[in-house]
Amino acid sequence: MMLKYIGNRILQIAILLVIYVAIVFFLLHAMPGGIKTLLISNPKLTPQAQEAIIRAFGLNQPLWLQFVDYMKNVFTLNLGISFSYYPTPVWNIIAERLPRTVLLFTVATLIAFFVGFASGKSLAWNRGKTTEYVSTVVGIITYTIFTPLLIFVVIWFFGSFLGIFPLNQFLNPDLWIHTRLNAQIIFLYILMTMVIIGAVMLASYTIALRFSHKVITRRMIFYLSSIISVIFSIFFWWVSPVGIYAADILWHMVLPVMTVTIISYAGTMLVMRDSMLETIKEDFITTARAKGLPDKVVRDKHAARTAMLPVVTNFVLSLGFVVSGGVITETLFSWPGMGMTLLDSTLAKDYPLAAGALIFTGIFVLIAHLVVDIVYAFLDPRIRY
Amino acid sequence: MADNTNMTVKSVEVKLESPFSIKVRLLWRAFKENWNIFSKSKIGMIGLYIVIIFAVAGFIVYPILADTVWKTTSLNAMVSYNPVTGYDFLQNNPAPPSWAHLLGTDPLGRDVLAQLLYSTPREFMLGIVAALITVVIGTLIGTVAAYFGGAIDTFFMRLADIVLLFPFIPFLIVISGMMQVDLLTLALIIGLLSGFGGITIVLRSQGLIIKSRPFIESAKVSGASDAYIIVNHIIPNVMPLSFLYMMFNVTGAIFSEAVLSFFGLLNIKMSWGLMIYTADTAGYIIGSNIWNYWWLWLPSGASITLLCGAFYFIGRGLDEVVNPRLRKR
Numbered sequence: 001m002m003l004k005y006i007g008n009r010i011l012q013i014a015i016l017l018v019i020y021v022a023i024v025f026f027l028l029h030a031m032p033g034g035i036k037t038l039l040i041s042n043p044k045l046t047p048q049a050q051e052a053i054i055r056a057f058g059l060n061q062p063l064w065l066q067f068v069d070y071m072k073n074v075f076t077l078n079l080g081i082s083f084s085y086y087p088t089p090v091w092n093i094i095a096e097r098l099p100r101t102v103l104l105f106t107v108a109t110l111i112a113f114f115v116g117f118a119s120g121k122s123l124a125w126n127r128g129k130t131t132e133y134v135s136t137v138v139g140i141i142t143y144t145i146f147t148p149l150l151i152f153v154v155i156w157f158f159g160s161f162l163g164i165f166p167l168n169q170f171l172n173p174d175l176w177i178h179t180r181l182n183a184q185i186i187f188l189y190i191l192m193t194m195v196i197i198g199a200v201m202l203a204s205y206t207i208a209l210r211f212s213h214k215v216i217t218r219r220m221i222f223y224l225s226s227i228i229s230v231i232f233s234i235f236f237w238w239v240s241p242v243g244i245y246a247a248d249i250l251w252h253m254v255l256p257v258m259t260v261t262i263i264s265y266a267g268t269m270l271v272m273r274d275s276m277l278e279t280i281k282e283d284f285i286t287t288a289r290a291k292g293l294p295d296k297v298v299r300d301k302h303a304a305r306t307a308m309l310p311v312v313t314n315f316v317l318s319l320g321f322v323v324s325g326g327v328i329t330e331t332l333f334s335w336p337g338m339g340m341t342l343l344d345s346t347l348a349k350d351y352p353l354a355a356g357a358l359i360f361t362g363i364f365v366l367i368a369h370l371v372v373d374i375v376y377a378f379l380d381p382r383i384r385y
Numbered sequence: 386m387a388d389n390t391n392m393t394v395k396s397v398e399v400k401l402e403s404p405f406s407i408k409v410r411l412l413w414r415a416f417k418e419n420w421n422i423f424s425k426s427k428i429g430m431i432g433l434y435i436v437i438i439f440a441v442a443g444f445i446v447y448p449i450l451a452d453t454v455w456k457t458t459s460l461n462a463m464v465s466y467n468p469v470t471g472y473d474f475l476q477n478n479p480a481p482p483s484w485a486h487l488l489g490t491d492p493l494g495r496d497v498l499a500q501l502l503y504s505t506p507r508e509f510m511l512g513i514v515a516a517l518i519t520v521v522i523g524t525l526i527g528t529v530a531a532y533f534g535g536a537i538d539t540f541f542m543r544l545a546d547i548v549l550l551f552p553f554i555p556f557l558i559v560i561s562g563m564m565q566v567d568l569l570t571l572a573l574i575i576g577l578l579s580g581f582g583g584i585t586i587v588l589r590s591q592g593l594i595i596k597s598r599p600f601i602e603s604a605k606v607s608g609a610s611d612a613y614i615i616v617n618h619i620i621p622n623v624m625p626l627s628f629l630y631m632m633f634n635v636t637g638a639i640f641s642e643a644v645l646s647f648f649g650l651l652n653i654k655m656s657w658g659l660m661i662y663t664a665d666t667a668g669y670i671i672g673s674n675i676w677n678y679w680w681l682w683l684p685s686g687a688s689i690t691l692l693c694g695a696f697y698f699i700g701r702g703l704d705e706v707v708n709p710r711l712r713k714r
Binding site: 016019020023024027028140141143144145146147148149152153156160161317319320321323324327328331339342343346347349351354355357358361362365366369 | 543554661693
């Protein structure tokens, strides 16, 4: 059952992926002023040279043939060679930068979701109090604030005024100059550690569900195994000689993560508040209260769980929005991920890299969508397809 | 005899109001009722006030000021208040706020307040044009998909799924890097792209509810064509929801424009985002420095935030009019 659902979702995402690449192709290549015009628009080119370029890039073929070629190239990761990092292939650059975005984005989104969920829950529960009003207004302000403005203030406050966080880049050159280590490898190790911790948490959750019917034992199993895996990985990094380098990268990550969190938590919070407000008017909440259940239990077990469905839907749909905010954040913090690559290559007129970055940003959002869907179906007993 | 009945019909028609004036009065009454609900939502009213203030500043105050105080005369020939080409020769630029320049001047010697006011109508135009295009497309597609169902429905819903997941800002960045995008083109692109997105899903589901109402059935029985039913029965009923989404789209369009011009990707002379871009590329917004040159980024950044927020506030206020479930009981 579950496998069939996951297979279905993967199929759908694959179709969406093909359509997405098609849209990007037609908008970037087929439009007037697209890549063709750019390649031949240099006035110094002789007509013969223009002809040769058009033939070399296959631009004289019919559109659908170009499209098939393009598709083939995208799915064999043959994205051409970057102009500004000549002669590095685009795929190598993307393979280096994609993990950085993935880490930043995943951590920030998870924090933002849980902060938004918890605060939206208590906002709806405390309706009409001053705290509710204030935090709704704060939430709306952070939701609509012009992102660069927020980042300027964050950089000033934490970087200059308090001086506790590094301002930009993703590592400290003074530290790394004495080592022959590759930052990318360390980075991948960090990512791997996080994936392992996540997998342990998920596994312990399912085991706890199977193993016991008592809430307390379930919780014990879940929390204990999570804490043990976290402590174990921290210990592992502590003993290993490269731990300090990993800490350096993580230290540089704090401010960007915080910014993306501030930008995106309010969306979840506002939807959770609205959804919760509707849920607590339902009859079963009145019943639960009338039979004398403690307030906290009614709030967390009865209301919040029911109110969660539209919140998750909204969360999935806002992934694109968060990625957009991530582009601005990465650029202003000089975090060398996909967003910064996209902007820099666009400004440098490095079109193969820009198109590649755009395609992989889209693929990343689609896959994030898929992962959220599957994890959610896994966790929520109401969803069974 | 025939003449007589004709006379009575005419006299009755004179006594009755024309259908047009009845329609107007009904609309007026509905407007007043909805206004009462809307004006009770604090947040919506705050948004409305902010929008009105900006509109007055941009559409009325700026032309007056430009024609009177800021006009270059022989008396102040050294100071030009033109938001794009102006320069103040009497001081070092950027200069902090003074009586001559209420919000100071930017690194190129132009008056910040003049730039701010000059850009305001343009932001309004961009936001409203983009949102109008979105709403027209979204309403048409949503209602048509709801009414006909089947393949059309499936196609547009899958398309909406894609557009929803579309990394919007990255896409606009690449497009505006490749082409010369001015304000109107940008409004067109944003409007077209988001017209196929989430708004169609919402309006389709509303359209499905309307479609199952009995008056659609009776219109069909009395021989109304599909186009007639969609235009005259379904669209008016989803209109409030379209209007609500229009407000959110204005926010999105203004925000996108600000981000793109902040990165210096748009082919425009002046906008709020471009003001921050100018200050940023001239190196006045770095770390501890920022409060020494606050007038270079705070007024424009705050304007973007306020106007985006204001339309969002109005949207949330309208939400309470459109969705009765959200009202306090």
